[in-house]
Amino acid sequence: MMKFGGWGDPGKAYDLSHRPNLWPFVRAQSGLGDQIIAPSRRAAEMTVPAPRLDAGFMDAVTAALGAAHVSTATEARLLHTYGKSYRDLLRARTGTPARSPDAVLFPANRSEVEAILRAAVQYGVQVVPFGGGTNICGGVEPDPTRPGMCVTVSLRRMKRVLVLDRVARTARIEAGALGPELEAELNARGFSLGHFPDSFEFSTLGGWLATRSAGMQSDAYGKIEDMVVSLTLCTPGGTLVTSNVPRSATGPDLSQIAVGSEGTLGLITEAVMRVHPLGxxxxxxxxxxxxxxxxxxxxxxxxxxxxxxxxxxxxxxxxxxxxxxxxxxxxxxxxxxxxxxxxxxxxxxxxxxxxxxxxxxxxxxxxxxxxxxxxxxxxxxxxxxxxxxxxxxxxxxxxxxYDYPYLRDVVMDRGGMVDVVETAATWDVLPGLYHELKAALHAHLRRGEFPGYVGCHLSHSYPAGACLYFTFAALAEVGRQLPQYIEAKKLIFELLLKHGATLTHHHAVGYELLPWMSRHLGETGLQMLRGLKHSVDPQNLCNPGKLIPGLTPAQDLYFPPAT
Ligand SMILES: Cc1cc2nc3c(=O)[nH]c(=O)nc-3n(C[C@H](O)[C@H](O)[C@H](O)COP(=O)(O)OP(=O)(O)OC[C@H]3O[C@@H](n4cnc5c(N)ncnc54)[C@H](O)[C@@H]3O)c2cc1C
Structure with a gap:
């Protein structure tokens, strides 16, 4: 698993020693000193609230998975509490989580996942799917407004490449495989999936599909939704296995409905993906x-x-x-x-x-x-x-x-605030949106002579437009870190809506975008999403409080009025 209050491999840190120009640059933008003043803590140093265990549910999943794969250990619960957003890391560094999963389950195959969902339906238990935990939208956090038990289901034991079809150029892959795991297996046989998000080392196929992820080679190989041929989605209402065909006109594409569903419809256990020869x-x-x-x-x-x-x-x-x-x-x-x-x-x-x-x-x-x-x-x-x-x-x-994300920890250790936002818009909108958002962020981040850092890149291009990805950083306001972040987010999403840009090109919704989703989708769009959810998960057990606004009161907790 990754660091609890930071990014990546616990044994690795961003090395400043041979980069003499880096800190002077950071200081000139933000006023940040080079002393560590807000170090990260390890999960072993923290506590969690006592688990709320439902005895009937625990018996059922222990019988299905075996006791070794059902954990109520504090460390396992902590490590499956948050994703990796600035908000997540801030809270991981500073306090006891308000809500952690009560247990973490590690199924080995589809029938164990189905057994978990059957027990969840019977006992009314909240189920949060978990891949690598790299999302930055609040996607894997238990819904704190729901009473009763919550389990997180980690797919990490399901990580094999099951079949490589050299003729069709597809591979059937289990959803819990991390990027390096599936690429190593495919590369050894002369192929690659061609999906390399910046989080590649720690994110999984299931997470990519569930969030509509985009990798850095997308201009040639497409985004994850372009690579999927078929998939298996286990829902509380039954299991969907879509056809392994190159295309079909049998109504809306159900694979594409599962892509981007963020765990709210159930768990993706495997997928057939297009692969291409190494070159x-x-x-x-x-x-x-x-x-x-x-x-x-x-x-x-x-x-x-x-x-x-x-x-x-x-x-x-x-x-x-x-x-x-x-x-x-x-x-x-x-x-x-x-x-x-x-x-x-x-x-x-x-x-x-x-x-x-x-x-x-x-x-x-x-x-x-x-x-x-x-x-x-x-x-x-x-x-x-x-x-x-x-x-x-x-x-x-x-x-x-893959080293850049480690720099965020260095900045946070020294009292800095760092966050990102990405969007997509048509070509005519992009220049105006870029300049207005950049200026608005500087106005928000500026502290006296320090303008704040607002980096941006354009990537993932289409005939109609492209994605803009902003990284912004400043000195964190001591005692007001969260309000400072929330104010930045509010001004960003209001501006995106004003310009007709999307709220996210590839980072997904989680709970972070919920307050803006109704305006983005419109009432009919929302009704369709709610109806879909209700059709397979009427008790709202799967990842409640994410993607679809208005199904629980959770979203109001994350965006309180500014103080
Ligand atoms: C430093 C950094 C860089 C990043 N770079 C990129 C990038 O370049 N491109 C990009 O697209 N994203 C990027 N992200 C965001 C993140 O890595 C992606 O959203 C990724 O797809 C999440 O995968 P994961 O396995 O970590 O999923 P998780 O974080 O574990 O879960 C994400 C969501 O998917 C659901 N989920 C996970 N697995 C399943 C499953 N098997 N079935 C159903 N639902 C599931 C979860 O419930 C949650 O809602 C980055 C994040 C960080 C912190």
């Missing part, structure tokens, strides 16, 4: 003369069918952070970089003040195909005044891509 790969850095020009450039790549496998365009602040994170370089490499920069500035008149880094990644079956893709992309980049920085910038970004 050549290359990452490059491109310097773009400004974020607005970059948006136009990515749109053009999309419309001319020249979008690489990965396209990630950072704004100026995120670009500056990326360069500040680089280890100090010496010798010939440093000299060559300086000379190249001087050439761009003085000979090419490149506007460095607005420079934005764009990472592009190419994948193809053969080296020749890759070269052709690269040629087409770079030709369009040149039309927009962008400069190819070569593969070393791309390779170093690729090597460190």
């Amino acid at each position: 050549e790969r290359e990452y490059r850095g491109i310097l773009v003369p400004g974020f607005d020009q970059g948006i136009n450039l990515v749109r053009e790549l999309t419309h001319r069918g020249a979008l690489p496998t990965t396209t990630r365009l950072s704004n100026q602040q995120e670009t500056a952070l990326g360069f500040a994170m680089k280890p100090k370089s010496h010798g010939a490499g440093a000299f060559a970089a300086k000379a190249f920069k001087a050439y761009l500035r003085h000979v090419k008149r490149f506007p460095f003040d607005n420079a934005c880094l764009m990472i592009v990644g190419f994948e193809a079956a053969t080296h020749r195909e890759l070269a052709e893709k690269r040629r087409r992309t770079l030709a369009i980049c040149r039309e927009f005044g962008a400069v190819n920085l070569g593969t070393s910038v791309g390779a170093s970004w690729f090597a460190g891509k």
Whole structure:
């Protein structure tokens, strides 16, 4: 399991020692000192409220799973209490949880999951599905407003690749497999799923499906919903097994109804996923003369069918952070970089003040195909005044891509507030939305001479538009950390609705977006979601208080009026 009050591997931390420019950059944005003032605690140092155990339910699940796979241990309950949002980590660091699961269950197969749901229906027990626990939307927290027992069901024992069909290029995979587990098995047989979210190391196939996740190679392989062929969903009302066919016109696609259901309809136990053969790969850095020009450039790549496998365009602040994170370089490499920069500035008149880094990644079956893709992309980049920085910038970004989340812990340890928000909108909306949201966040985060950090990147592009992903950070207001965060969230979601953008492109709803969901979906949309839920889970047992507003009073607890 991951750290309790932080991100990732308990044995790993973000190393500041060989990055001399990083902390001066963070301090200049936020005023944050470099001393640890708010360290994280380990789960072993904390307590939880006594479990509310229902004897009949416990007997039934112990008989079905075996006592070894039914845990009421404090550590197991704590480690399955929260996800990994700023709100989650703040609470994990500072107090006893108001509500933890009363027991954590570890089924090994579909029939054990079905036995759990039968017992839940019989005894009225709340059931929270749990994959890797990496969500940042409050997706795995028990509903504190519901009386009675709550169990969390971890799918982590169900992690095998069951079948690889080389002819159909699909794999049947159990839902509890973590990214590295399923990729290792597929890679050993020459294939890849091609789904690499930034949380890849600690998130699961079931979690990806349940949240409509998007990975960094989505521009070529699609999002998780594009990869799923069929799936098995165990609900309190019975089990749905969708057909393993490439497409069907037999009414609405029920697999796609399960995708994004966030555990509110039941548990996904396995899925048949499209896979593709491993091939050549290359990452490059491109310097773009400004974020607005970059948006136009990515749109053009999309419309001319020249979008690489990965396209990630950072704004100026995120670009500056990326360069500040680089280890100090010496010798010939440093000299060559300086000379190249001087050439761009003085000979090419490149506007460095607005420079934005764009990472592009190419994948193809053969080296020749890759070269052709690269040629087409770079030709369009040149039309927009962008400069190819070569593969070393791309390779170093690729090597460190899973390390960024560890930096959040470093900032929180030193009294900082860090959070993210992502959305998608049509091309005409994106520039205005970007500038207004950035300005509003700075106005909220600014403390005297410190403007606050508002990094942003554009990624996951479509013919109609793209995703914008903001990371914002500032000095946390001591004693007001949660209100400060809630105020930021409120201003963000109001602005997204005002611009007609989605509330989330890939992080899902959980309880964090509930107050805005009615306005986003409209009354008819809400009725349809409620009806769907009621059709398989009339007692509202599966992950109550998530995704669908108005079914429990939980949402009012998370967004109290500002103090
Ligand atoms: C540092 C960081 C980086 C991230 N980067 C990305 C990114 O690049 N792209 C992206 O899409 N997301 C990203 N996320 C968000 C998160 O990783 C995704 O939402 C991910 O899909 C969650 O998977 P999980 O296995 O951890 O699910 P969990 O967090 O355990 O659960 C998420 C939701 O799915 C439900 N659920 C889990 N498993 C099942 C199942 N088998 N059946 C039914 N319901 C289930 C849970 O009840 C919950 O509602 C990031 C999060 C962090 C903290």
